[in-house]
Amino acid sequence: MKVTFQRVDDEYFGVEKYVRPVVEIAIKNNIFVQILCEILNTFDTYSEHILYDINKLLKLYEAYKIGRLDETARKDYSVFTQKVYDFYWTILDDNFGEEIRWHNEELYRKKGLRYADKRLHRYRGILFEELIGAMVQERFKNDTFCTGCRIYVNGKRIISQYGKGNSFHKETIDIAGWINNLKYGEFYECKVNPKRFEIQNYQYFMKIQNTLDENNVHYILALVSADAAEFLRVQKEYIEEQLKCTVEFETIGREDICSIVHYTVPEIV
Numbered sequence: 001m002k003v004t005f006q007r008v009d010d011e012y013f014g015v016e017k018y019v020r021p022v023v024e025i026a027i028k029n030n031i032f033v034q035i036l037c038e039i040l041n042t043f044d045t046y047s048e049h050i051l052y053d054i055n056k057l058l059k060l061y062e063a064y065k066i067g068r069l070d071e072t073a074r075k076d077y078s079v080f081t082q083k084v085y086d087f088y089w090t091i092l093d094d095n096f097g098e099e100i101r102w103h104n105e106e107l108y109r110k111k112g113l114r115y116a117d118k119r120l121h122r123y124r125g126i127l128f129e130e131l132i133g134a135m136v137q138e139r140f141k142n143d144t145f146c147t148g149c150r151i152y153v154n155g156k157r158i159i160s161q162y163g164k165g166n167s168f169h170k171e172t173i174d175i176a177g178w179i180n181n182l183k184y185g186e187f188y189e190c191k192v193n194p195k196r197f198e199i200q201n202y203q204y205f206m207k208i209q210n211t212l213d214e215n216n217v218h219y220i221l222a223l224v225s226a227d228a229a230e231f232l233r234v235q236k237e238y239i240e241e242q243l244k245c246t247v248e249f250e251t252i253g254r255e256d257i258c259s260i261v262h263y264t265v266p267e268i269v
Helices: 015-026 030-042 050-066 071-092 094-103 105-110 116-140 199-214 229-243 257-262
Strands: 003-007 144-153 160-162 168-170 173-179 184-191 218-225 250-252
Touching: 003 173, 015 030, 015 071, 015 116, 030 050, 030 071, 030 116, 030 257, 050 071, 071 094, 071 116, 094 105, 094 116, 116 144, 116 173, 116 184, 116 257, 144 199, 160 199, 168 199, 184 199, 199 218, 199 229, 218 229, 229 250, 250 257
Parallel strands: 184 218, 218 250
Antiparallel strands: 003 144, 144 173, 160 168, 173 184
């Protein structure tokens, strides 16, 4: 059995400069990850006072969560605070929108990135995907790892068709890793807000699961969210009621996100 990936998601300007620095400091401490998830989930809509509110919340966390940590963690939190603030300040700035336009006008127009709310929505999602990707990638550093990609099994693309007359399709997963000699893989869909995990996402999970099960391999298939795990389960149950079916996959809320780092690849498959 051969599994390969093909990245097809759009490439967004500014990820290296403004997104990854937040991830790099956040993954140093589980508490930082929890705080980042809270902020991404809470501040999802543009307002004139959003930067003030973010800064206020970061200082509140510093007072009652970070103050009890050692000096190194407190210094790291100071860097983390600045990076998070810089991230929001940058993506909400209209000058950043113009930079996106200069680098890729087609994407700028297609995604409505002229508007601060649109940029906020898209880059929050990118940041969350980058966070989860950083937790997963280490296990696949010598094998196959991809984000925003199609999955091919023995050269055949996994695709789920839906809509009237199957007029639409879902064919990408946010994060995927595969170790060929162990026939082991991990597949994650990332949603800051679990309500954005919709019927088409669920149907795509069904296709992935059926294909992998047919080939008798070991894998993790998971929905990850910056919200509480109970809300993921509620959304999963809601979709199952609509589809009248059940798919077994993991639901990982912000309480358990850090456990992803500690997953172990089975030695014998």
